[in-house]
Amino acid sequence: MKVLVFATFAALVVAAACQKYTTKYDNVDLDQIIKSDRLMKNYVDCLLDRGKCTPDGQELKKNIADALQTDCSKCSETQKDGSKKILKHLVKDKRPWFDELAAKYDPSNAYRERNKEEFAKEGITL
Numbered sequence: 001m002k003v004l005v006f007a008t009f010a011a012l013v014v015a016a017a018c019q020k021y022t023t024k025y026d027n028v029d030l031d032q033i034i035k036s037d038r039l040m041k042n043y044v045d046c047l048l049d050r051g052k053c054t055p056d057g058q059e060l061k062k063n064i065a066d067a068l069q070t071d072c073s074k075c076s077e078t079q080k081d082g083s084k085k086i087l088k089h090l091v092k093d094k095r096p097w098f099d100e101l102a103a104k105y106d107p108s109n110a111y112r113e114r115n116k117e118e119f120a121k122e123g124i125t126l
Contacts, residue, residue, distance in 0.1 A: 019074055021063050025056035026078040034089045044097045048104060068111045088124050 033039045045051030047061055063074075072080050090098035106112055112119075112126045119126055 020076065021067070021074050021079065022059060023076050023078070025059055026076055026082075028056055028082075030082050030085055034086070040089075040094065040097070044094075044101065048100060064105055068105055071111075071114065084122055084124070087119070088122065091124050091126065 033043065042051060042054070043057055043060070046053035046057040047064065053061055067075060067083075072083060075083065087098075090101070102109075102112065116126060
């Protein structure tokens with residue numbers, strides 16, 4: 001009986017761990033990326049299938065659609081904060097890139113509509 005309880009508990013822990021995105025890349029310096037059009041364009045090109053992806057870019061590309069559909073429910077706080085920072089930069093300073101990414105990853109405007117008020121509080125006008 002104890003083995004069954006332990007096995008069930010272990011399965012639940014593994015399942016819970018799978019519910020979050022990896023935090024392996026949470027230490028990426030987003031300010032450095034924002035300051036460099038070259039770096040930012042490389043990430044945009046990766047996400048739009050126009051260029052090679054770094055390992056962290058591949059991870060982002062793998063999870064971005066799910067993150068948008070689930071309102072980043074599997075994101076760490078660092079990832080949520082970073083997403084807002086990048087989104088704000090794209091909307092305010094690189095609108096054409098934002099528009100291309102939105103057309104690919106949120107073509108029905110569902111994510112933007114669901115989060116319109118929250119983004120407005122952050123100073124992000126979609």
